[in-house]
Amino acid sequence: MFIALILIAGLFQFLTNGILLKPLNITNLILQNSYVLVLAVGMVLIIILGHIDLSVGSVAAFIGAISGILIINHHLNVFLAIILSLLIGAVIGAWQGFWVAYVKIPSFIVTLAGMLLFRGLTMLVLQGASIAPYPDSFQGMASGFIPDIFHGTDLHIFTIVIGIIFSIIYIINEMRARKSQVKYGFQVTSLGLLLGKLIFMVAIINIFTYILATYDGIPNILIILFALIIVYAFISKKTVMGRHIYAIGGNEKAAGLSGIKTKKVVFWSFVNMGVLAALSGLVFAARLNAATPKAGSNFELDAIAACFIGGASAYGGIGTIGGAIIGGLVMGIMNNGMSILGLGSDWQQALKGLVLLAAVAFDVWNKNKAS
Numbered sequence: 245m246f247i248a249l250i251l252i253a254g255l256f257q258f259l260t261n262g263i264l265l266k267p268l269n270i271t272n273l274i275l276q277n278s279y280v281l282v283l284a285v286g287m288v289l290i291i292i293l294g295h296i297d298l299s300v301g302s303v304a305a306f307i308g309a310i311s312g313i314l315i316i317n318h319h320l321n322v323f324l325a326i327i328l329s330l331l332i333g334a335v336i337g338a339w340q341g342f343w344v345a346y347v348k349i350p351s352f353i354v355t356l357a358g359m360l361l362f363r364g365l366t367m368l369v370l371q372g373a374s375i376a377p378y379p380d381s382f383q384g385m386a387s388g389f390i391p392d393i394f395h396g397t398d399l400h401i402f403t404i405v406i407g408i409i410f411s412i413i414y415i416i417n418e419m420r421a422r423k424s425q426v427k428y429g430f431q432v433t434s435l436g437l438l439l440g441k442l443i444f445m446v447a448i449i450n451i452f453t454y455i456l457a458t459y460d461g462i463p464n465i466l467i468i469l470f471a472l473i474i475v476y477a478f479i480s481k482k483t484v485m486g487r488h489i490y491a492i493g494g495n496e497k498a499a500g501l502s503g504i505k506t507k508k509v510v511f512w513s514f515v516n517m518g519v520l521a522a523l524s525g526l527v528f529a530a531r532l533n534a535a536t537p538k539a540g541s542n543f544e545l546d547a548i549a550a551c552f553i554g555g556a557s558a559y560g561g562i563g564t565i566g567g568a569i570i571g572g573l574v575m576g577i578m579n580n581g582m583s584i585l586g587l588g589s590d591w592q593q594a595l596k597g598l599v600l601l602a603a604v605a606f607d608v609w610n611k612n613k614a615s
Contacts, residue, residue, distance in 0.1 A: 294560025312535025337518020407453025
């Protein structure tokens, strides 16, 4: 899927006469899609479990409204308001997780009810009006940039340094993984192919950071996103909790018989989704600089589409954090590219629908082929 992302970006770069990958547009692409990518990180775990969450857009809107009331109306400390908002998101996730995990109501029904419930509550707490503006310290979460400690003039030097450090870490990790595979007798790719892969990935990393450095550097939200990707990729691949999620998604009854506490895993996965929906709502409110009743519209559809385009299976048990992020970036580049080309929202929706259908059809074809 990573190759597909590069091909799609290359296509729109050509069609838009080079506008797509200009520094300002790349930065806007990150800022405009950050809240959907945050949702995709949590949604892919829900989909791996074989469930779905249709309420995340409404929950994001509700939390955005709560943060507006706390910060703008009651002048609560920004840090304390963010913590309270995330806790409320966790409570909402626990509410929905209880009905799905312990009462065994299908997640489609529970979260559909949640979508209506929290959209209605958003309208109630905001009384149909928007609240603005937020203080600068809150807005910085979604629209700020990391400072340049090297005080570059035309170039954000610290961003270039981060790109180099990240490249070195990537090379060391790849070499250590190969060494470990050789040690235990696994088949590995040839040294030439590995070298080609390293050169390609290092070039991508440093071109990306150079483009960001020629504008204002790395956005704060990209740091948050990167931290989420690292933490959740580690949880899903290296921890017992992650293995249990894949086991339940593959076969819930077998997982239960093997001793996995399936209800507990499903419950906490929905709690986690509630927290990430709250974070997404905060990021969107900070980006918009307002809490509005219409916030979060179609966020759930974009997040779900990102997961399926990124390789998650509609049957559960398959999917990765990295795949969901790449799927979200594919959606974001398509949105951005089609907007630059001047395509109307009707054509944009239609084309995105075709891409989603193709991704799921490929999954079904693969499943049938395997069986």
